[in-house]
Amino acid sequence: MQLSRYSAPEFDPYGDDRPVETDEGWRAPTASQPIATTLSIPGSKSLTNRELVLAALADGPSTLRAPLWSRDSELMVEGLRALGVRFERMPGAGGFGDDLRVTPADELLGSTTIDCGLAGTVMRFLPPVAALALGPTTFDGDEYARKRPMSGVIDGLHGLGVDLDDDGRGALPFTVHGTGRVAGGALEIDASASSQFVSALLLSAARFEQGVDLRHTGERLPSLPHIEMTVAALAARGVEVGAPELGRWTVAPGPIAAIDVDIEPDLSNAAPFLVAALVTGGSVTITGWPRSTTQVGAQLATILPRFGAIVEHGDDRLTVHAPAASPDGGRGIRGADLDLSEAGELVPNLVALAAFADGPSTFTGIGHIRHHETDRLAALASELNGLGGRVSELDDGLRIEPAPLHGGDWRAYADHRMATTGAIVGLAVAGVVVDDIACTSKTLPQFTELWERMLG
Template sequence: MSGLDTLLPVTILDPWPAPRVLAPVDVTVSLPGSKSLTNRALLLAAIADGPSVVRRALRSRDTLLMAGALTAIGATVDTSGDDWTVTPGAFDRDAAVDCGLAGTVMRFVPPVAALSTGAIAFDGDEHMRNRPVGEVLAALRALGIEISAGDRLPFTVHGTGSVPGGEVTVDASKSSQFISALLLAGARYEKGVDVRHVGAPVPSLPHIEMTVEMLRAQGVAVDTSEADRWTVAPGRVAPVDLAIEPDLSNAAPFLALAAVSGGSVTVRDWPRHTTQAGDALRQILADMGCTVSLSHDGLTVEGPESLNGVELDLHDVGELAPAIAALCALATTPSRLVGIEHIRGHETDRLAALATELTALGAQVTELQDGLEITPAPLHGGVFHTYADHRMAHAGVIIGAAVDGIRVENVGTTSKTFPDFASFWSGLLPGEL
């Protein structure tokens, strides 16, 4: 089992005092757009038949890295306004792509870079060099693309201007992004792409459903009739004109404010139909004792007098695990979260990190190979380390809302998907701190 020894050392720099909520909240919030939707839309726009517009695009580190990557390889992405415009270009140059900590850039852009006639070099932050990408690179090699270096960052894609495409087999048990990466570029391959998964079940399937839905919206034919097989037909990609939904996974800490305070939080513009994994919060919070309602005003969560523990398989919605684990540490009965071994390969080993940080604050946590067991125990103040992981920061501020003296190290890592998160969070509660 992986443990603390798998985590990169973190330097504590000015840990941020997390606001403590002393009374039930009653707030309504409008959240920034979805990173997952924004980055998929930008990539499809870069290989479309004409100019595109991505409306209400999320402006965050991850999305700006995607815009920078697509610009580097030859597209034109104008991020100056709220609505971003994308003009496809000739992928005919050598370029360097900075992946930062964006898994979507590291995994989604190489299959597009394979269409270039240049050498496209990929690298990123130090933490990013530990995240898996080898299955995507192996698939591209199987499709005839030359890629220098090994199966981690840094690496270089040497394109020839076209990709034959065809059948390819991947083991996507560590990340659904391995599948999405190939599907998103597949329509531009000469034979399209026929992706077959072999291995343990694919995690985070809603993200693949999101990819398929977005491809079909752009006129791309995708066959999903056979389990663990996705076939994209070759053909045009229509220009994108899409308004980005709020990021529902980023709603987790805000809805948690209602859960831990016994108050009410409404998130505006919650979609009635969505492929975002964050929509699972509706049922999860209801299972924990909250009252949840969806209306024209948005999604409203009202917190109970005390939170119930839960037994959940979070395999398909692993990105919610840090926030849910934090709530479980504040519940009155034990919890068991399973099906999430794959989140060990996210920005950090999230299972080890959560077990370490919650235990340090007094929680009783048992780290499983694929999850966590959490038994209620009195919590106390201390520094909550984030390991350069925005979801870990979300967990820290949730604990801080209910426990005195919590300080969150490097809360600025939340800029990955939510710029100015700390000031926005504090500004919600001026009378409660």
């Protein structure tokens, strides 16, 4: 399945807003003046897919209000549906689609195949659910999905006594032979490659007979806020969950409460629009911005000022203003040295911002993003350097030295964040052509519509 070729007869998040590309690609629009706009962003993918799993394992029906409708969330829905969970679309009050009623199965049943696409949350969160089902469940996905790390989940399930057949690959495809129960108990895994390994085991652990006492054994743990998001989602459903020490989490066995949940806007998907304010010398306001959240994207409010942005946080919105232009005619964007180990998903868009700064930037702590939808460090260096940039790969990061850029082809690598990064570059550089803007459907099908609305 190609990421830009996506059809779901019953669950169609696009409506009439599918991105349109020519055979040559999507010509990124260039901003002719500073932008000044207010936008709303659809729901969080990270929250939606966590709540889908918890709702599927709950003790009754739950409603997700304003969930994200995208390829990743549709794959999660279809995977859970294959195990017997029932879904009903309901009219929503928001502007980005319906609410979703989730009714758990009386008994989870395997004997099915789940398509993970390129979604890390699907390939990692659903195998523990499948272990609770009766019968074999085979997992596979897009071609590059077979290269994404899976060892933490596979080793974890093996450690819990689950029969999982991967022919020793430590990657997709594999089959989980569910027996309807998982014993649970003490477990050690190395989650250095992805925090999703931890979240995957915690989300289902309340349904394990002994819960879980999980320890991370690796030297580093990336994207810790995503694990904190998982812990908060479990606690909100009455699960007894704790983090008694750094790198250790406990979940007690017990029911997962059925509740109705409001899904926050995806703050990481707001990143390209907020970065656009700086690149064009304008301002962008995002509505619905929560005062308190576990989302990694909330760090934009403190990261962007490091580049010179002025940030205003209102009761229900965040506004980012570009800095004043520098005396030599530059954009006034400062270079920044940042440890982004907690915010790896923001890196691609921030690299585009750094390319237009008045000085160099160094981003470290992000070696793990080599294993995201693509090797993002190599991809960012290749695409920016191909347009005249000066980006150097480090062991765990990137060094960006601003240089005059020119137009040309920008490869997205079927990676939604690479595609939006190309769009940012195109704001200030005429002639940038993104080869696969449709891959933004992974988490934001409305990207091109919102981008054009931003530009007026």
